[in-house]
Amino acid sequence: MHIVIIGGGAGGLELASKLGKKRSNKKLRDQVQVTLIDQNDTHLWKPLLHEVATGALDDGVDAVSYRAQAHNCGFDFQLGKVINIDRDTQQVELAPLINSDNEVVLKTRYVPYDYVVFALGSITNDFNVEGISENCIFLDKPSQAMRFHKELLESLLTLDETLKTEPDASLTISIVGAGATGVELSAELFHAVEVLKVYGLSRLTDVHLKVNLIEAGPRILPALPERISANANFELSALGVSVLTNTRVVKGQADGFVKDDGELIASNMMVWAAGVKAPDFMSNIGGLETNRVNQLLVKPTLQTLTDEHIFAIGDCASLPLEPNEIIPTNSRQRMVPPTAQAAHQMASLAFKNLTQIMNTNQPSSDSLKSFKYKDYGSLVSLSHYSTVGSLMGGLSKGSMMIEGRLARIMYVSLYRMHQLALFGFFKMVLIAISGRINKVIRPRLKLH
Structure with missing residues (x-):
């Protein structure tokens, strides 16, 4: 079984680390492969970026190397930018890797998967305001x-x-x-x-x-x-x-x-x-259902509505706080907020559900746990x-x-x-x- 995690933010890196450590079990080591994909070499906790901006935090000291973390925790890391996902062949497509001299370092690559987790986080939404x-x-x-x-x-x-x-x-x-x-x-x-x-x-x-x-x-x-x-x-x-x-x-x-x-x-x-908003390329990626800010619509199990083999966690996932809540007319449904604590909680549940799938090889929602957001x-x-x-x-x-x-x-x-x-x-x-x-x-x- 090959689990691919796209995005090394708070939720994605936590999930990859937990799943990688889970492979220390000799039985799972031979049966399960975990790959993390990110377009950067290092990870910084996003809530601290304002401190990097002012110099209060030194990115050279506090950044986490994905490759070092992969080595220490037992997962694989691939540097690259995801541009598409082919659900028929179950492959993730990575754009060519270009260096500072505009030379191709790595050509277009395709990473096969059995299960994929989108954990891309979010980007700033300028709402198409001019300039x-x-x-x-x-x-x-x-x-x-x-x-x-x-x-x-x-x-x-x-x-x-x-x-x-x-x-x-x-x-x-x-x-x-x-x-x-x-x-x-x-x-x-x-x-x-x-x-x-x-x-x-x-x-x-x-x-x-x-x-x-x-x-x-x-x-x-x-x-x-x-x-x-x-x-x-x-x-x-x-x-x-x-x-x-x-x-x-x-x-x-x-x-x-x-x-x-x-x-x-x-x-x-x-x-x-x-x-x-979620990155623009996420809009209807692979035929998956997305909302107006490009988030993937997911079930309480964090699986996408369209494909049980695809999960989404963190800022790129759209999930109602109360899925069965009756919404009054002219009111918006309350959604799980795009925060670090929500990403952490989603990563924890995704780990439990993917572990369950590893043990049973059954992706059915009936056998998996549902997400319940806790506001701390x-x-x-x-x-x-x-x-x-x-x-x-x-x-x-x-x-x-x-x-x-x-x-x-x-x-x-x-x-x-x-x-x-x-x-x-x-x-x-x-x-x-x-x-x-x-x-x-x-x-x-x-x-x-």
Whole structure:
């Protein structure tokens, strides 16, 4: 049996690691092969990309090599970009691999499968707004976060030099989308300026950084309780972030965002973090049913509606929170949210169901477990200034708002849980210790 996992994000890499370790059983080692496919060489936990963008996190230190993880956990890794799936021949098609000199390193390849799991995550949805893709930076993957980091350092260096002769000069960064990414990035930017003053850019102060956080809705963090939203809004405003709610952007251009009333929000750097969708090539891939944001429609067992041999987990899967829920007229069905905790829970269930299939070779939905999403709450980090959020479900009775140091500890623990799933307890502890040591011996911010 050959299980192919497409996408090495939080859910995909966790699933590949668990299935690979499962093959340590001698009986399964000879019968089961697990292959992970990703277009990148390394993995970074997506909720931390805003820290890579500002330099608070060093991708060179924290990135996980897919090949090393494959060796350690007993699965195979193939570098490549999936472009199609042939369900008749049960093959996944990979695009040619092109190097930086535009030379073909690997020709088109076809990977056979018995079962395939789509775990591609999501990309930013620009909603076809004019000029957005040409003028904005997205934070979907490490390469984009590193591009932002490079431009940020260059812009702040230029600003520091300009301040010699123009003391009122400033750098304006505008972020569209006040979800977790936009809110956390806004706070991290002020922390970056604060740290860079220590490393030679002594003319910079908070006054010289202008951050606009733009949200079309009535409040920031719309997916979280209103109390948390209000608390985060207060903290951001205290830092100096200009929070613009009920503000709809209709165009992006080189010098800023254009609002629906025609006013220009002048900007030096522009980030779009207003929505997510599955990659465009996923639309009806292999004849599978997809929704308007290219997510695969799946059953509670996480198998696609069309093919029991194909699973989908994480942001690229569309599953109702309550499949049998009666939806009132003019209301939208509540879906499993595209979050890291949902991807982790889906990976855990997919592992159980694929293990069941390994043991019985029966893909029938009747013999597999159904997914039940558990909301353990949400946490938002405002850099080292504050952390706010709520604990729910199994972590507290009902819902409990937390903030400050306790919230920060819980926020960090989410990443540790991801590392625990990948590496096991002992290695996770060593990585945590190494991280504490690096805080002492390495710069407080990535400076290159």
